[in-house]
Amino acid sequence: xxxEEMIDGYIVEVGSLLPKKGREDIQRELRSLIQDEVxxxxxxxxxxxxxxxxxxxxxxxxSPEEMAVQYRGEKYLIGPRWFPLFQMVATIVFFxxxxxxxxxxxxxxxxxxAVNLFSPGRGLVEAYLQAIGISFAIIxxxxxLLERYYGSDFAPEIETEAWKPTMIQPAxxxxxxxxxxxxxxxxxxxxxxxxxxxxxAPKGILGWVITDAFRPLLPLFVASVIADGVVSGLVAxxxxxxxxxxxxxxxxxxxxIFVIYRINAVPQIVTVTLFNQVxxxxxxxxxxxxxxxxxxxxxxxxxxxxFGKSWxxxxxxxxxxx
Amino acid sequence: MxxxxxxxxxxxxxxxxxxxxxxxxxxxxxxKTEQYGYSLKQALAxxxxxxxxxxxxxxxxxxxxQGLLKSDWRVVDAKRPRRYYIISDAGAEILEHLKQDWQFLxxxxxxxx
Numbered sequence: 001x002x003x004e005e006m007i008d009g010y011i012v013e014v015g016s017l018l019p020k021k022g023r024e025d026i027q028r029e030l031r032s033l034i035q036d037e038v039x040x041x042x043x044x045x046x047x048x049x050x051x052x053x054x055x056x057x058x059x060x061x062x063s064p065e066e067m068a069v070q071y072r073g074e075k076y077l078i079g080p081r082w083f084p085l086f087q088m089v090a091t092i093v094f095f096x097x098x099x100x101x102x103x104x105x106x107x108x109x110x111x112x113x114a115v116n117l118f119s120p121g122r123g124l125v126e127a128y129l130q131a132i133g134i135s136f137a138i139i140x141x142x143x144x145l146l147e148r149y150y151g152s153d154f155a156p157e158i159e160t161e162a163w164k165p166t167m168i169q170p171a172x173x174x175x176x177x178x179x180x181x182x183x184x185x186x187x188x189x190x191x192x193x194x195x196x197x198x199x200x201a202p203k204g205i206l207g208w209v210i211t212d213a214f215r216p217l218l219p220l221f222v223a224s225v226i227a228d229g230v231v232s233g234l235v236a237x238x239x240x241x242x243x244x245x246x247x248x249x250x251x252x253x254x255x256x257i258f259v260i261y262r263i264n265a266v267p268q269i270v271t272v273t274l275f276n277q278v279x280x281x282x283x284x285x286x287x288x289x290x291x292x293x294x295x296x297x298x299x300x301x302x303x304x305x306x307f308g309k310s311w312x313x314x315x316x317x318x319x320x321x322x
Numbered sequence: 323m324x325x326x327x328x329x330x331x332x333x334x335x336x337x338x339x340x341x342x343x344x345x346x347x348x349x350x351x352x353x354k355t356e357q358y359g360y361s362l363k364q365a366l367a368x369x370x371x372x373x374x375x376x377x378x379x380x381x382x383x384x385x386x387x388q389g390l391l392k393s394d395w396r397v398v399d400a401k402r403p404r405r406y407y408i409i410s411d412a413g414a415e416i417l418e419h420l421k422q423d424w425q426f427l428x429x430x431x432x433x434x435x
Contacts, residue, residue, distance in 0.1 A: 026383070028395075029359070029405050036360035036404070062376035070380035277418055 001168075003054040007034050009168035010058055016084060017068035026071055034061065055165040055281040063163030078143045086143040088184060093135050101128040105273075180238040189229030193222050215267045217262055224259040227252040246301050253294045260287050345373060346422055349381060350409055350417040353391060358404040382407055390416060 001009070013035075015027045037057045042049045061067060105124050108156050165226060169176045199206040200218060210218070231249050235241060263269060264283040270276050350369055352362060359379050366373055385391045392412035395403045409417065 029379070032402055032404050033359045033375065035402060036358075037375070040360070060375055062374070067376050067380075070376050071383065103373075 003038070003049050005171070006058070006165060006168055007038075007053055007056045008166070008171040010034070010061075010064060012171040013064035013168060014067045014071075017064060017132070018071060019083075030067070034058070037061075038088065057073075058165040058168075059163075062144050064168075066163075072130060072166075077140070078147050078226065082143050082147050085184060086139065090136060090139050093139060094132065097128065097131050097135060099132070125220050169240075175242065177235055177240055182232050185232045186229050186236060189225050189238060193225050193229070196222055196225070203275075211266075211268045212272055213266050214263065217259070217266065220259050221263065225258045226253070227255055243301075246297075246304075250294065250297050250301065253290065253297060255293060257287065257290050260290065342422075345371075345377070345381065347420050349378070349385065349418070350390060350413055350420070353407055354414075356406050358406050358409040359369065364409065385413070389413070392405045 011027045011031050014030060018026060034054075036058060037047055037060075039055055039056065041047075042053060047053060062070075063184050072079070101124060196218070198204055200210055201207055202215070231245065231252050234248070235245050238245065260283055263282060264287060268276055269279055348366060349362070352365055359382060362376065362382075363373060363378055365377075370383060380409045382391065382393075386393050386407065390410060391407050393407045393433050395405050397403050398406075
């Protein structure tokens, strides 16, 4: 890693702990401030700008967590250490609940008959809003408790000694991962498989929804989700992407496409005929998206293999003047 | 009885609290003339007030958000763009009040200590 890459990595790490609003401006200013400090020290000591000089400066700036805490202000329910994960979990839960309620609505509407969306206490809209409200409250409570009991581990006075600039991952490192995102992905895979097995089992609550033609494919579907979870788990355990893990990921993506293709080939997937048509359309879209993503993954891997560097898609902020 | 390390940490916390309010006053006073982050840090250090980067730079943004400072990006010495800060009218007004409070506090504390 050269000095410039070290600064970039630091800025990207600070940015990842800040809210989107104002993030780019803070990153731009931070870069300018670090460069000022580094250049002045280099001139004063008649040294070249080196990794060790940048490292000294970054130690004084503090760990990315410390810096983010200062920029966000000190009063928060969920601090920068937990906020990105909180945001991600809340977003996933929101989309999952929305999807589940849309399916419930479709099933009720086409399968049983029209439901009164606004009937007090029983309507789906009310149930949906309630579910969103309760879920958000529970997630906030969990992360609030995590912040209360584990957030202080990252408070400036404790973190200063533990953090070293050598821990910075280069901003454009193709093998860089966000461990928390990967772990959350694994957790959701487990929850998804668990829910599928419980609800879609022959005697499960939604067991009646799927047809006998689709049921034999259920283990295959569960296996594809498990394969995804296993690869994510390996990536989280390893702490970064490796060539083997990338090819395993490509393999499990291809397997996922094969499974979705097999499911989509079943004429009657669910017992509700009209919903069946919607499902086929949705699966076709999923197949197209997954195939495009797979082609991109393979393309990136071949690019990396051939050129020895990552696909040019650095997510660094634009440092031009506003 | 508190352990030595606890006592040190407690002292550091209290000392930090004591400095925090004074820092705002020092920064506002120093920004009567325009400065960018690093030049402000240097100016404060020359007058004996060393401030950690992780404290000073985020503080500038907070004061700007509160309307006490104004800032803009400019290229001055043909190097890279820098963000220049200067006290706003509202900041200047508050600075005058804070200065009076500070003088009063010094007088009172002198009698107490």
